[in-house]
Amino acid sequence: MRCFAHCVDMGIRKKTASKNPPVLSHEFVIQNHADIVSCVAMVFLLGLMFEITSKFAVIFITVQYNVTISTNGSEETAVNHFHHGIKDLATIFFYMLVAIIMHAIIQEYVLDKLNRKKHFSKTKHSKFNESGQLSAFYLFSFCWGTSILLSENFLSNPVSLWEGYPHTLMPFQMKFYYICQLGYWLHALPELYFQKTKKEDIPRQLVYIFLYLVHIAGAYVLNLNRLGLVLLVLHYFVEFLFHVSRLVYFSNENRQMGFTVWAVLFVVGRLLTLSLSVLTVGFGLATSESQGFNWAAGNFNILFVRITVLAAICLTQAFMMWKFINFQLRRWREHSQAQTLKKKPVSTKSKSKKDKANGVNGVNSHGADSPKARKEKSS
Template sequence: MGMRRKVGSTKSPSVFSHEFVIQNHADIVSCVAMFMVVGLMFQVTQQTASLFITMQHNHTEVFNDTEPPTEVTYYTNGRKDFCSVFFYLLIAIVLHAVVQEYILDKVNRRLHLSKVKHSKFNESGQLVIFYVASVIWGSNIIFEENYITNIAQLWEGYPHSDMLFQTKFFYICQLAYWVHCFPELYFQKVKKDEMPARVQYASLYLVFIGATYALNLTRVGLCCMVIHYFMEALFHVSRMLYYSEKMDFAKTGFSIWAVLFVIARFLTVTLAVLTFWFGLGRAENQIFNMATGNFNTFLIRINCLAAISLLQVWMMWNFLNFQLRRYREATAAKQKAKQRQKERREAKLQAAKKRGSEASSDEGGDTDVSLTPRANKAENGGPRTRNRGGKKH
């Protein structure tokens, strides 16, 4: 699972050197994760190991309205979730290495991409797999909880401190994945000029997902994530097609993504306004209570709504700049193509004129040579005759 060595390198790096850690980081991390799993087998370490592997802060409720009574386990957030995030951070690093070695590296060998395209192709490939898995997983939760048919569930019954296992596990995996992006900058030897963009979007994901999880806004956060991830998955698929030189498919994908991007921004702002302004704004319980997880106050609602709206405006600004840059590049490429065609036409015309002038000069030279004997005869007074009768006296 570690990174493959370069062909022709016979000298192995020293143990615990930077190169050794980078080449074998997946094996090292998998050993640490396996050590935690083995801890579940022994009673002495079982409690500590379960702190990292299983979901914490749970309680069971019994519903007697059915026969037989049913027990449902609910989960809340808490400090122990940091341990779970750490363990699944290790799993994310291992899965990242598996996808890189057994899928993306094989595709890259066939495409023969440059170093710059190789790095961006790998980035998009990793994100596509994560986005698609998250969209499928999140959509399943949305349909099971009937958030689409009853959208009022996004704000009714707040605070939504009690979560089912799938919802809590979904958020833990989301946080673990975006945290794992930071050590991957070191493991993948990302260039310095590419780091700011990756750190920026990973940090934004962490801040907003962490805020929705801590403020018990998991329902509206889940819907917004699914909408955004679907659009991002389409963008990175189109990006991979572009780097694979599948220009027709890439152009179609980018066109569809451009439309869906605007729709996604509109839907996100709509959900935010419905939840924070109308839904939670009309709720009866608007008193801050840390014990029950109630953060429904005017100040928090306005800040959440402003943060989401400003993020959508910022994304739209970047989107418009991206589209303008693409339009300018396409226009410049067309102008260069026209200029090249014009230069080729002029070169062909000049070549044709040159060939015509050479042909006419050759014809003129042949005519002069054919007239030269006649001109000589005329200058000498006509043709000379041989005196056959002998000398004249």
């Protein structure tokens, strides 16, 4: 009895130990990372309440580099615009913490509940979580970016994408949009650890995180923020359709119409991206009056920079098309294999039916001749 009680006690201890891992262990940090990050973000918010720390906390929370421009009209009004600088790194860090918290909220209160209902396998579980998180982000970013494009009239006046370059001053919504975008894609790096991403999936995710950061930061620093905003909105819409189609496919594998719509829009999106990039960088900036390199003025309109920007965009689009073609070929192979597997059972069933019919006509179940066969023999 003592041995049995000792074994039960050891089992309970092991179970409680697994539920409550040691403080500051890897498992503890992963299970409680949202609470830890929330406490760090709360420190910056509490810093606003005290005069000594408010000047330091403001750098992290509010958008920096405000420039007030007065417009002359019937009534003189002041319009706030912003430019970029080194202090933006602190603001990006704070909103990276906010992105980690939002990621944990969506995961716990939406995706985990859906996973429990659907009972996905481990492979589908990780892909479902990835598509769920990205579809929410892409939808939010697409709607927000579209509202900025409409309010600034960039869609109705495409010439404004390169006219008046360098676009060093941005409205509040545009600068905040870029800061949130950089914060989100930076938060994806620690999430690889928090979500226990498989080693074989890490290189793939690192590649697209790196591509997002390079392109968004490049458009932000080189003052190509207008072109970058248009391309991001276009790209996010196409990616949103893909991840929504994948979520629908996981719920019902027969529903694959979304992938067909996405495939068409993906190719259209790549063509529009290349066309807008060549039109803005290759023709618009090349014929602009403000030629030359001036770091202080934010002017990077020289041949080397234009070629580098176009080369980066074209190589990225080519890489995406290559991945797209491989994805379509893989889907085609899987579909053909599924069709062959469906045909095999049908052929075996028809063969068994023929054998059974021959057995009834020739030999009965006891091994004797059938009445029809005996009649043929007697005749």
